[in-house]
Amino acid sequence: MIDFTDVVKTYPNGTVALNGVNLHINDGEFVFVVGASGAGKTTLMKLLLREEKATSGTITVDDTDLSKLSYFKVPYYRRKLGVVFQDFRLFPKKTAYENVAFAMQVVGTPNKKIKRRVPALLNTVSLGEKANSFPHEMSGGEQQRVALARALANNPKIIIADEPTGNIDPKMSLEIMNLLLKINKLGKTVLVVTHEKDLVDYFQQRVIMIDGGHVSDDRVGGMLE
Amino acid sequence: MKQYRPTYFIGQAFAGIWRNGVMSFASIAVLMSCLVVLGSFSLLVANIDVNLEDLGLMNQIVVFVKKETPEDGIKAMEREIKNIPYVGEVTRVTAEEALEQMKEQAGDEGYLYDMVQDDNPLLDSFILEYVDGSHYSDIMYNLGQLDGVDSIRDQRSLANTMQSLKNGIMLVFSWFLIVLFIVSVFVIINTVKLSVYSRKAEISIMRYVGATGLFIATPFVIEGALIGLTSSMLAFIVEYFLYGYVQNSMGKAIEIIRLIPLSDVSVPVFFAFAAVGVLTGVIGSTISLSKYTRN
Numbered sequence: 001m002i003d004f005t006d007v008v009k010t011y012p013n014g015t016v017a018l019n020g021v022n023l024h025i026n027d028g029e030f031v032f033v034v035g036a037s038g039a040g041k042t043t044l045m046k047l048l049l050r051e052e053k054a055t056s057g058t059i060t061v062d063d064t065d066l067s068k069l070s071y072f073k074v075p076y077y078r079r080k081l082g083v084v085f086q087d088f089r090l091f092p093k094k095t096a097y098e099n100v101a102f103a104m105q106v107v108g109t110p111n112k113k114i115k116r117r118v119p120a121l122l123n124t125v126s127l128g129e130k131a132n133s134f135p136h137e138m139s140g141g142e143q144q145r146v147a148l149a150r151a152l153a154n155n156p157k158i159i160i161a162d163e164p165t166g167n168i169d170p171k172m173s174l175e176i177m178n179l180l181l182k183i184n185k186l187g188k189t190v191l192v193v194t195h196e197k198d199l200v201d202y203f204q205q206r207v208i209m210i211d212g213g214h215v216s217d218d219r220v221g222g223m224l225e
Numbered sequence: 226m227k228q229y230r231p232t233y234f235i236g237q238a239f240a241g242i243w244r245n246g247v248m249s250f251a252s253i254a255v256l257m258s259c260l261v262v263l264g265s266f267s268l269l270v271a272n273i274d275v276n277l278e279d280l281g282l283m284n285q286i287v288v289f290v291k292k293e294t295p296e297d298g299i300k301a302m303e304r305e306i307k308n309i310p311y312v313g314e315v316t317r318v319t320a321e322e323a324l325e326q327m328k329e330q331a332g333d334e335g336y337l338y339d340m341v342q343d344d345n346p347l348l349d350s351f352i353l354e355y356v357d358g359s360h361y362s363d364i365m366y367n368l369g370q371l372d373g374v375d376s377i378r379d380q381r382s383l384a385n386t387m388q389s390l391k392n393g394i395m396l397v398f399s400w401f402l403i404v405l406f407i408v409s410v411f412v413i414i415n416t417v418k419l420s421v422y423s424r425k426a427e428i429s430i431m432r433y434v435g436a437t438g439l440f441i442a443t444p445f446v447i448e449g450a451l452i453g454l455t456s457s458m459l460a461f462i463v464e465y466f467l468y469g470y471v472q473n474s475m476g477k478a479i480e481i482i483r484l485i486p487l488s489d490v491s492v493p494v495f496f497a498f499a500a501v502g503v504l505t506g507v508i509g510s511t512i513s514l515s516k517y518t519r520n
Contacts, residue, residue: 049433072437072438075432075435075436075437075438076435076437077435078432078433078434078435079434079435081433081435083433083434089426089429089430089433091427091430102430102434103434105230105233106431106434106435106436106440107434107435107436108440111230150434153434154434154435
Protein backbone atom coordinates (compact mmCIF):
# COMPACT_ATOMS: atom_id res chain seq x y z
CA MET A 1 0.00 0.00 0.00
CA ILE A 2 2.68 2.51 1.10
CA ASP A 3 6.31 2.08 0.07
CA PHE A 4 9.27 4.34 0.81
CA THR A 5 12.50 3.30 -0.90
CA ASP A 6 15.72 5.18 -0.09
CA VAL A 7 13.76 8.40 0.33
CA VAL A 8 15.84 11.52 0.86
CA LYS A 9 14.34 14.94 1.38
CA THR A 10 16.59 17.98 1.44
CA TYR A 11 14.99 21.43 1.72
CA PRO A 12 16.28 24.37 -0.35
CA ASN A 13 18.03 25.80 2.76
CA GLY A 14 20.13 22.64 2.96
CA THR A 15 18.30 20.93 5.84
CA VAL A 16 18.24 17.19 5.35
CA ALA A 17 14.87 16.17 6.82
CA LEU A 18 14.82 12.55 5.67
CA ASN A 19 17.97 10.66 4.89
CA GLY A 20 17.37 7.31 3.25
CA VAL A 21 13.99 6.20 4.62
CA ASN A 22 12.85 2.70 3.72
CA LEU A 23 9.50 1.42 4.93
CA HIS A 24 6.61 -0.67 3.78
CA ILE A 25 3.05 -0.49 5.12
CA ASN A 26 0.56 -3.12 4.04
CA ASP A 27 -2.99 -2.59 2.98
CA GLY A 28 -5.27 -2.45 6.08
CA GLU A 29 -2.44 -1.97 8.60
CA PHE A 30 -2.59 0.30 11.65
CA VAL A 31 0.72 2.06 12.21
CA PHE A 32 2.00 4.61 14.70
CA VAL A 33 4.75 6.90 13.42
CA VAL A 34 6.68 8.27 16.37
CA GLY A 35 9.77 10.40 16.89
CA ALA A 36 11.05 13.49 18.63
CA SER A 37 10.46 17.02 17.29
CA GLY A 38 12.56 17.60 14.16
CA ALA A 39 13.01 13.87 13.61
CA GLY A 40 11.31 14.04 10.22
CA LYS A 41 7.72 12.99 11.01
CA THR A 42 6.19 16.13 9.49
CA THR A 43 8.28 15.80 6.34
CA LEU A 44 7.15 12.18 6.03
CA MET A 45 3.55 13.40 6.23
CA LYS A 46 4.15 16.13 3.68
CA LEU A 47 5.66 13.65 1.27
CA LEU A 48 2.70 11.31 1.72
CA LEU A 49 0.25 14.15 1.10
CA ARG A 50 2.35 15.18 -1.90
CA GLU A 51 2.79 18.65 -0.45
CA GLU A 52 6.51 18.08 -1.03
CA LYS A 53 8.40 15.94 -3.47
CA ALA A 54 11.24 13.64 -2.43
CA THR A 55 14.70 14.82 -3.44
CA SER A 56 15.61 11.23 -4.30
CA GLY A 57 14.20 7.74 -3.83
CA THR A 58 10.68 6.57 -4.61
CA ILE A 59 7.39 6.76 -2.76
CA THR A 60 4.56 4.56 -3.96
CA VAL A 61 1.07 4.81 -2.48
CA ASP A 62 -1.62 2.43 -3.74
CA ASP A 63 0.37 1.83 -6.94
CA THR A 64 0.83 5.57 -7.53
CA ASP A 65 4.45 6.68 -7.88
CA LEU A 66 4.38 10.12 -6.21
CA SER A 67 7.55 11.33 -7.93
CA LYS A 68 5.85 10.87 -11.31
CA LEU A 69 2.51 12.31 -10.25
CA SER A 70 1.64 15.36 -12.38
CA TYR A 71 0.37 18.61 -10.88
CA PHE A 72 -3.12 17.98 -12.24
CA LYS A 73 -3.37 14.50 -10.78
CA VAL A 74 -2.41 15.49 -7.22
CA PRO A 75 -6.01 16.38 -6.16
CA TYR A 76 -7.25 13.01 -7.42
CA TYR A 77 -4.46 11.24 -5.52
CA ARG A 78 -5.39 13.09 -2.34
CA ARG A 79 -8.92 11.73 -2.58
CA LYS A 80 -7.45 8.34 -1.67
CA LEU A 81 -6.36 9.87 1.65
CA GLY A 82 -8.35 11.11 4.62
CA VAL A 83 -6.43 13.55 6.79
CA VAL A 84 -6.96 14.49 10.43
CA PHE A 85 -4.97 17.28 12.07
CA GLN A 86 -4.11 18.16 15.64
CA ASP A 87 -5.94 21.49 15.32
CA PHE A 88 -9.01 19.88 13.68
CA ARG A 89 -9.07 22.45 10.84
CA LEU A 90 -12.83 22.72 10.68
CA PHE A 91 -14.63 25.64 9.07
CA PRO A 92 -15.74 27.75 12.05
CA LYS A 93 -18.79 29.10 10.22
CA LYS A 94 -20.04 25.72 9.06
CA THR A 95 -21.99 23.22 11.15
CA ALA A 96 -20.71 19.70 11.74
CA TYR A 97 -22.95 18.52 8.90
CA GLU A 98 -21.72 21.24 6.54
CA ASN A 99 -18.08 20.56 7.40
CA VAL A 100 -18.41 16.92 6.44
CA ALA A 101 -20.61 17.67 3.43
CA PHE A 102 -18.10 20.21 2.16
CA ALA A 103 -15.44 17.53 1.64
CA MET A 104 -17.92 15.70 -0.59
CA GLN A 105 -19.05 18.83 -2.45
CA VAL A 106 -15.44 19.65 -3.25
CA VAL A 107 -15.03 16.41 -5.18
CA GLY A 108 -18.35 16.85 -6.95
CA THR A 109 -20.47 14.28 -5.10
CA PRO A 110 -24.18 14.51 -6.01
CA ASN A 111 -26.34 16.16 -3.36
CA LYS A 112 -28.50 13.10 -2.98
CA LYS A 113 -25.51 11.03 -1.95
CA ILE A 114 -24.26 13.75 0.40
CA LYS A 115 -27.64 13.87 2.17
CA ARG A 116 -27.52 10.09 2.70
CA ARG A 117 -23.86 9.74 3.64
CA VAL A 118 -23.19 12.68 5.96
CA PRO A 119 -25.74 11.73 8.68
CA ALA A 120 -24.45 8.15 8.56
CA LEU A 121 -20.86 9.36 8.99
CA LEU A 122 -21.82 11.61 11.90
CA ASN A 123 -23.63 8.68 13.53
CA THR A 124 -20.52 6.53 13.08
CA VAL A 125 -18.54 9.01 15.18
CA SER A 126 -21.49 9.32 17.63
CA LEU A 127 -22.28 12.90 16.64
CA GLY A 128 -25.66 12.41 14.99
CA GLU A 129 -27.22 14.75 17.53
CA LYS A 130 -24.65 17.47 16.90
CA ALA A 131 -25.14 17.70 13.15
CA ASN A 132 -26.31 21.32 13.39
CA SER A 133 -23.74 22.44 15.95
CA PHE A 134 -20.94 24.80 15.05
CA PRO A 135 -17.33 23.94 16.02
CA HIS A 136 -17.31 26.53 18.82
CA GLU A 137 -20.31 24.79 20.35
CA MET A 138 -18.45 21.47 20.57
CA SER A 139 -15.66 20.10 22.77
CA GLY A 140 -12.19 19.35 21.38
CA GLY A 141 -12.98 15.64 21.24
CA GLU A 142 -16.22 16.28 19.39
CA GLN A 143 -14.48 18.56 16.91
CA GLN A 144 -11.87 15.88 16.27
CA ARG A 145 -14.63 13.37 15.66
CA VAL A 146 -16.17 15.71 13.08
CA ALA A 147 -12.73 15.92 11.48
CA LEU A 148 -12.62 12.10 11.44
CA ALA A 149 -16.05 11.95 9.82
CA ARG A 150 -14.82 14.45 7.23
CA ALA A 151 -11.70 12.36 6.61
CA LEU A 152 -13.96 9.38 5.90
CA ALA A 153 -16.37 11.37 3.73
CA ASN A 154 -14.90 10.41 0.37
CA ASN A 155 -14.28 6.81 1.41
CA PRO A 156 -10.46 7.03 1.27
CA LYS A 157 -8.19 3.97 1.38
CA ILE A 158 -5.78 5.56 3.83
CA ILE A 159 -6.37 7.68 6.94
CA ILE A 160 -3.48 9.87 8.05
CA ALA A 161 -3.83 11.38 11.51
CA ASP A 162 -1.26 13.99 12.52
CA GLU A 163 -1.17 14.20 16.34
CA PRO A 164 -4.94 13.60 16.48
CA THR A 165 -4.97 13.65 20.28
CA GLY A 166 -2.66 16.62 20.75
CA ASN A 167 -5.44 19.08 21.63
CA ILE A 168 -7.80 16.90 23.64
CA ASP A 169 -7.97 15.46 27.13
CA PRO A 170 -6.70 11.88 27.86
CA LYS A 171 -10.17 10.34 28.11
CA MET A 172 -11.16 11.78 24.74
CA SER A 173 -7.78 10.71 23.34
CA LEU A 174 -8.63 7.09 24.07
CA GLU A 175 -12.00 7.54 22.42
CA ILE A 176 -10.44 9.02 19.27
CA MET A 177 -7.86 6.22 19.13
CA ASN A 178 -10.61 3.62 19.52
CA LEU A 179 -12.47 5.26 16.66
CA LEU A 180 -9.34 5.09 14.51
CA LEU A 181 -9.00 1.41 15.35
CA LYS A 182 -12.64 0.86 14.36
CA ILE A 183 -11.96 2.62 11.08
CA ASN A 184 -8.96 0.35 10.61
CA LYS A 185 -11.21 -2.66 11.16
CA LEU A 186 -13.30 -1.41 8.24
CA GLY A 187 -10.29 -2.13 6.05
CA LYS A 188 -8.68 1.28 5.94
CA THR A 189 -4.95 1.69 6.33
CA VAL A 190 -4.39 4.02 9.29
CA LEU A 191 -1.24 6.02 9.96
CA VAL A 192 -1.11 7.90 13.26
CA VAL A 193 1.72 10.36 13.81
CA THR A 194 2.10 10.97 17.52
CA HIS A 195 4.56 11.54 20.31
CA GLU A 196 2.25 10.25 23.08
CA LYS A 197 4.06 7.24 24.44
CA ASP A 198 1.21 6.15 26.73
CA LEU A 199 -1.22 5.84 23.87
CA VAL A 200 1.26 3.94 21.71
CA ASP A 201 2.02 1.56 24.54
CA TYR A 202 -1.65 1.10 25.35
CA PHE A 203 -2.74 0.11 21.86
CA GLN A 204 0.15 -2.27 21.08
CA GLN A 205 0.19 -1.74 17.32
CA ARG A 206 3.05 -1.50 14.83
CA VAL A 207 5.33 1.43 15.66
CA ILE A 208 7.73 3.07 13.21
CA MET A 209 10.22 5.32 14.91
CA ILE A 210 11.84 8.14 12.94
CA ASP A 211 15.06 9.55 14.28
CA GLY A 212 17.58 11.81 12.58
CA GLY A 213 15.79 11.53 9.26
CA HIS A 214 15.65 7.76 9.00
CA VAL A 215 13.72 4.79 10.42
CA SER A 216 15.47 3.88 13.65
CA ASP A 217 13.04 1.21 14.81
CA ASP A 218 10.08 -0.67 13.37
CA ARG A 219 8.27 -3.11 15.65
CA VAL A 220 4.88 -4.26 16.93
CA GLY A 221 4.18 -3.18 20.49
CA GLY A 222 5.06 -0.14 22.59
CA MET A 223 7.64 2.56 22.09
CA LEU A 224 11.30 2.21 23.03
CA GLU A 225 12.33 3.99 26.20
CA MET B 226 -21.82 11.69 -11.76
CA LYS B 227 -19.97 14.76 -10.61
CA GLN B 228 -22.07 17.76 -9.69
CA TYR B 229 -20.48 21.12 -9.05
CA ARG B 230 -23.19 23.53 -8.05
CA PRO B 231 -22.90 26.91 -9.79
CA THR B 232 -24.74 28.45 -6.85
CA TYR B 233 -21.85 27.45 -4.58
CA PHE B 234 -19.29 29.24 -6.76
CA ILE B 235 -21.42 32.35 -7.22
CA GLY B 236 -22.28 32.46 -3.51
CA GLN B 237 -18.59 32.22 -2.59
CA ALA B 238 -17.76 34.97 -5.09
CA PHE B 239 -20.34 37.34 -3.57
CA ALA B 240 -19.11 36.44 -0.07
CA GLY B 241 -15.56 37.35 -1.16
CA ILE B 242 -16.68 40.74 -2.47
CA TRP B 243 -18.62 41.41 0.73
CA ARG B 244 -15.77 40.28 3.00
CA ASN B 245 -13.31 42.72 1.39
CA GLY B 246 -15.81 45.50 0.93
CA VAL B 247 -13.40 48.43 0.89
CA MET B 248 -10.99 46.86 -1.60
CA SER B 249 -13.86 45.67 -3.76
CA PHE B 250 -15.26 49.19 -3.78
CA ALA B 251 -11.83 50.60 -4.68
CA SER B 252 -11.47 48.11 -7.52
CA ILE B 253 -14.90 48.94 -8.87
CA ALA B 254 -14.21 52.69 -8.64
CA VAL B 255 -10.83 52.45 -10.42
CA LEU B 256 -12.04 50.11 -13.13
CA MET B 257 -15.17 52.18 -13.65
CA SER B 258 -13.07 55.35 -14.10
CA CYS B 259 -10.83 53.54 -16.58
CA LEU B 260 -13.84 52.40 -18.56
CA VAL B 261 -15.35 55.90 -18.62
CA VAL B 262 -12.06 57.31 -19.96
CA LEU B 263 -11.83 54.47 -22.46
CA GLY B 264 -15.42 55.04 -23.57
CA SER B 265 -14.97 58.81 -23.86
CA PHE B 266 -11.85 58.48 -26.00
CA SER B 267 -13.48 55.86 -28.21
CA LEU B 268 -16.55 58.03 -28.73
CA LEU B 269 -14.37 61.04 -29.48
CA VAL B 270 -12.47 59.10 -32.13
CA ALA B 271 -15.70 57.67 -33.58
CA ASN B 272 -17.19 61.17 -33.83
CA ILE B 273 -14.06 62.56 -35.49
CA ASP B 274 -14.33 59.74 -38.03
CA VAL B 275 -17.95 60.57 -38.79
CA ASN B 276 -17.16 64.26 -39.24
CA LEU B 277 -14.17 63.45 -41.43
CA GLU B 278 -16.49 61.49 -43.68
CA ASP B 279 -18.88 64.42 -43.79
CA LEU B 280 -16.04 66.73 -44.82
CA GLY B 281 -15.04 64.35 -47.55
CA LEU B 282 -18.59 64.49 -48.88
CA MET B 283 -18.54 68.28 -49.18
CA ASN B 284 -16.26 68.25 -52.25
CA GLN B 285 -15.84 72.00 -52.14
CA ILE B 286 -12.98 74.27 -53.23
CA VAL B 287 -12.86 78.02 -52.64
CA VAL B 288 -10.86 80.15 -55.14
CA PHE B 289 -9.98 83.67 -53.98
CA VAL B 290 -9.50 86.34 -56.64
CA LYS B 291 -6.69 88.89 -56.51
CA LYS B 292 -7.90 92.25 -55.22
CA GLU B 293 -6.99 94.39 -58.25
CA THR B 294 -8.66 92.04 -60.77
CA PRO B 295 -11.23 94.00 -62.85
CA GLU B 296 -14.81 92.81 -63.16
CA ASP B 297 -14.20 91.58 -66.73
CA GLY B 298 -11.28 89.52 -65.56
CA ILE B 299 -13.40 87.99 -62.79
CA LYS B 300 -16.15 87.06 -65.23
CA ALA B 301 -13.57 85.55 -67.60
CA MET B 302 -12.19 83.60 -64.70
CA GLU B 303 -15.68 82.29 -63.84
CA ARG B 304 -16.10 81.02 -67.41
CA GLU B 305 -12.71 79.34 -67.33
CA ILE B 306 -13.45 77.66 -64.01
CA LYS B 307 -16.75 76.33 -65.34
CA ASN B 308 -14.86 74.86 -68.32
CA ILE B 309 -12.48 72.86 -66.15
CA PRO B 310 -13.43 69.16 -66.45
CA TYR B 311 -15.33 67.61 -63.53
CA VAL B 312 -16.14 70.97 -61.99
CA GLY B 313 -19.82 71.15 -61.11
CA GLU B 314 -21.66 74.14 -59.72
CA VAL B 315 -19.69 77.37 -59.38
CA THR B 316 -20.96 80.15 -57.09
CA ARG B 317 -19.46 83.60 -57.01
CA VAL B 318 -19.25 85.36 -53.66
CA THR B 319 -18.29 89.02 -53.91
CA ALA B 320 -16.12 90.69 -51.29
CA GLU B 321 -19.19 92.68 -50.17
CA GLU B 322 -21.30 89.53 -49.80
CA ALA B 323 -18.50 87.85 -47.84
CA LEU B 324 -18.34 90.84 -45.49
CA GLU B 325 -22.12 90.72 -45.02
CA GLN B 326 -21.92 87.01 -44.19
CA MET B 327 -19.23 87.70 -41.61
CA LYS B 328 -21.32 90.47 -40.07
CA GLU B 329 -24.27 88.11 -39.82
CA GLN B 330 -22.17 85.37 -38.25
CA ALA B 331 -20.79 87.83 -35.69
CA GLY B 332 -24.34 88.63 -34.53
CA ASP B 333 -24.33 91.40 -31.92
CA GLU B 334 -20.68 92.12 -32.59
CA GLY B 335 -21.32 92.56 -36.32
CA TYR B 336 -21.20 96.34 -36.06
CA LEU B 337 -17.43 96.03 -35.67
CA TYR B 338 -17.21 95.21 -39.37
CA ASP B 339 -18.69 98.65 -40.14
CA MET B 340 -15.20 100.04 -39.59
CA VAL B 341 -13.91 98.20 -42.68
CA GLN B 342 -17.01 98.79 -44.79
CA ASP B 343 -15.23 101.40 -46.97
CA ASP B 344 -11.98 99.52 -47.20
CA ASN B 345 -13.12 95.88 -47.42
CA PRO B 346 -10.10 93.61 -46.89
CA LEU B 347 -11.96 90.55 -48.14
CA LEU B 348 -11.59 89.16 -51.64
CA ASP B 349 -14.05 88.05 -54.25
CA SER B 350 -14.23 84.28 -54.40
CA PHE B 351 -15.71 81.32 -56.23
CA ILE B 352 -17.06 78.31 -54.40
CA LEU B 353 -16.92 75.38 -56.74
CA GLU B 354 -18.01 71.80 -56.24
CA TYR B 355 -16.29 68.96 -58.00
CA VAL B 356 -18.16 65.89 -59.05
CA ASP B 357 -15.44 63.29 -58.77
CA GLY B 358 -12.88 63.34 -55.94
CA SER B 359 -10.42 61.26 -57.97
CA HIS B 360 -9.83 64.27 -60.27
CA TYR B 361 -9.14 66.57 -57.36
CA SER B 362 -5.44 67.02 -58.24
CA ASP B 363 -6.20 67.86 -61.89
CA ILE B 364 -8.77 70.44 -60.85
CA MET B 365 -6.33 72.00 -58.39
CA TYR B 366 -3.65 72.12 -61.12
CA ASN B 367 -5.99 73.80 -63.61
CA LEU B 368 -7.12 76.32 -61.00
CA GLY B 369 -3.49 77.14 -60.26
CA GLN B 370 -2.92 77.98 -63.95
CA LEU B 371 -5.62 80.66 -63.99
CA ASP B 372 -4.70 84.35 -64.05
CA GLY B 373 -5.90 86.43 -61.15
CA VAL B 374 -6.01 83.65 -58.53
CA ASP B 375 -4.97 84.91 -55.09
CA SER B 376 -5.27 81.65 -53.19
CA ILE B 377 -7.15 78.37 -53.18
CA ARG B 378 -8.64 76.79 -50.09
CA ASP B 379 -10.45 73.50 -49.77
CA GLN B 380 -11.90 71.28 -47.03
CA ARG B 381 -9.04 68.87 -47.50
CA SER B 382 -6.79 70.97 -45.30
CA LEU B 383 -9.44 70.93 -42.56
CA ALA B 384 -9.83 67.20 -43.06
CA ASN B 385 -6.05 66.79 -42.79
CA THR B 386 -6.02 68.84 -39.58
CA MET B 387 -8.77 66.68 -38.13
CA GLN B 388 -6.96 63.54 -39.26
CA SER B 389 -3.79 64.59 -37.45
CA LEU B 390 -5.88 65.52 -34.40
CA LYS B 391 -7.42 62.07 -34.52
CA ASN B 392 -4.00 60.44 -34.84
CA GLY B 393 -2.74 62.45 -31.86
CA ILE B 394 -5.74 61.48 -29.78
CA MET B 395 -5.29 57.83 -30.76
CA LEU B 396 -1.66 57.93 -29.67
CA VAL B 397 -2.43 59.50 -26.28
CA PHE B 398 -5.45 57.25 -25.96
CA SER B 399 -3.42 54.08 -26.57
CA TRP B 400 -0.88 54.98 -23.88
CA PHE B 401 -3.59 56.04 -21.51
CA LEU B 402 -5.43 52.84 -22.10
CA ILE B 403 -2.38 50.66 -21.46
CA VAL B 404 -1.56 52.49 -18.21
CA LEU B 405 -5.17 52.44 -16.99
CA PHE B 406 -5.58 48.80 -17.88
CA ILE B 407 -2.43 47.87 -15.95
CA VAL B 408 -3.59 49.92 -12.94
CA SER B 409 -7.01 48.23 -13.02
CA VAL B 410 -5.50 44.77 -13.25
CA PHE B 411 -3.20 45.52 -10.29
CA VAL B 412 -6.04 46.80 -8.13
CA ILE B 413 -8.08 43.70 -8.90
CA ILE B 414 -5.06 41.47 -8.23
CA ASN B 415 -4.77 42.99 -4.76
CA THR B 416 -8.47 42.71 -4.05
CA VAL B 417 -8.60 39.06 -5.02
CA LYS B 418 -5.32 38.39 -3.17
CA LEU B 419 -6.93 39.76 0.00
CA SER B 420 -9.93 37.56 -0.63
CA VAL B 421 -7.70 34.52 -1.17
CA TYR B 422 -5.68 35.38 1.94
CA SER B 423 -8.79 35.60 4.11
CA ARG B 424 -9.74 32.13 2.92
CA LYS B 425 -6.25 30.64 3.20
CA ALA B 426 -7.25 28.09 5.86
CA GLU B 427 -10.29 27.09 3.85
CA ILE B 428 -8.18 26.66 0.72
CA SER B 429 -5.70 24.46 2.57
CA ILE B 430 -8.55 22.20 3.77
CA MET B 431 -9.93 22.09 0.24
CA ARG B 432 -6.55 20.90 -1.01
CA TYR B 433 -6.36 18.14 1.60
CA VAL B 434 -9.77 16.78 0.70
CA GLY B 435 -8.77 16.66 -2.96
CA ALA B 436 -10.25 19.81 -4.49
CA THR B 437 -8.86 20.56 -7.93
CA GLY B 438 -7.17 23.87 -8.70
CA LEU B 439 -10.15 24.74 -10.88
CA PHE B 440 -12.62 24.16 -8.04
CA ILE B 441 -10.55 26.35 -5.71
CA ALA B 442 -10.00 29.07 -8.30
CA THR B 443 -13.48 29.35 -9.78
CA PRO B 444 -15.10 31.45 -7.00
CA PHE B 445 -12.21 33.93 -7.14
CA VAL B 446 -12.35 34.20 -10.92
CA ILE B 447 -16.11 34.81 -10.66
CA GLU B 448 -15.38 37.41 -7.98
CA GLY B 449 -13.03 39.23 -10.38
CA ALA B 450 -15.56 38.95 -13.19
CA LEU B 451 -18.32 40.32 -10.94
CA ILE B 452 -16.15 43.29 -9.98
CA GLY B 453 -15.50 43.87 -13.69
CA LEU B 454 -19.15 43.53 -14.59
CA THR B 455 -20.32 45.90 -11.84
CA SER B 456 -17.69 48.44 -12.91
CA SER B 457 -18.80 48.21 -16.52
CA MET B 458 -22.49 48.69 -15.64
CA LEU B 459 -21.69 51.78 -13.57
CA ALA B 460 -19.32 53.09 -16.24
CA PHE B 461 -22.04 52.65 -18.85
CA ILE B 462 -24.51 54.70 -16.80
CA VAL B 463 -21.93 57.49 -16.30
CA GLU B 464 -20.93 57.44 -19.99
CA TYR B 465 -24.58 57.47 -21.09
CA PHE B 466 -25.35 60.65 -19.18
CA LEU B 467 -21.99 62.24 -20.00
CA TYR B 468 -22.43 61.70 -23.74
CA GLY B 469 -26.02 62.88 -23.57
CA TYR B 470 -24.87 66.05 -21.84
CA VAL B 471 -22.06 66.69 -24.36
CA GLN B 472 -24.43 66.02 -27.24
CA ASN B 473 -26.97 68.52 -25.93
CA SER B 474 -24.50 71.28 -25.25
CA MET B 475 -22.32 70.73 -28.36
CA GLY B 476 -25.30 70.30 -30.64
CA LYS B 477 -26.58 73.71 -29.67
CA ALA B 478 -23.25 75.49 -29.64
CA ILE B 479 -21.52 74.21 -32.78
CA GLU B 480 -23.96 73.16 -35.46
CA ILE B 481 -21.30 72.23 -38.00
CA ILE B 482 -20.18 69.28 -35.88
CA ARG B 483 -22.36 66.21 -36.18
CA LEU B 484 -22.42 63.86 -33.19
CA ILE B 485 -23.36 60.20 -33.48
CA PRO B 486 -26.81 59.77 -31.87
CA LEU B 487 -26.87 58.32 -28.37
CA SER B 488 -29.16 55.49 -29.46
CA ASP B 489 -26.61 54.36 -32.08
CA VAL B 490 -23.73 54.11 -29.62
CA SER B 491 -25.38 52.82 -26.46
CA VAL B 492 -25.54 49.12 -27.43
CA PRO B 493 -21.94 48.79 -28.70
CA VAL B 494 -20.63 50.83 -25.76
CA PHE B 495 -22.58 48.64 -23.33
CA PHE B 496 -21.15 45.40 -24.73
CA ALA B 497 -17.64 46.83 -25.09
CA PHE B 498 -17.70 47.94 -21.43
CA ALA B 499 -19.01 44.59 -20.26
CA ALA B 500 -16.39 42.70 -22.27
CA VAL B 501 -13.44 44.85 -21.17
CA GLY B 502 -14.69 44.93 -17.54
CA VAL B 503 -15.18 41.18 -17.22
CA LEU B 504 -11.94 40.43 -19.06
CA THR B 505 -9.96 42.75 -16.77
CA GLY B 506 -11.54 41.12 -13.71
CA VAL B 507 -10.83 37.61 -14.92
CA ILE B 508 -7.21 38.42 -15.88
CA GLY B 509 -6.61 40.17 -12.54
CA SER B 510 -8.00 37.33 -10.46
CA THR B 511 -6.25 34.63 -12.50
CA ILE B 512 -2.88 36.33 -11.99
CA SER B 513 -3.46 36.72 -8.25
CA LEU B 514 -4.47 33.07 -7.90
CA SER B 515 -1.52 31.45 -9.60
CA LYS B 516 0.52 31.37 -6.38
CA TYR B 517 -2.25 30.34 -4.00
CA THR B 518 -3.87 27.51 -5.89
CA ARG B 519 -0.68 25.59 -6.49
CA ASN B 520 -0.54 22.18 -4.83
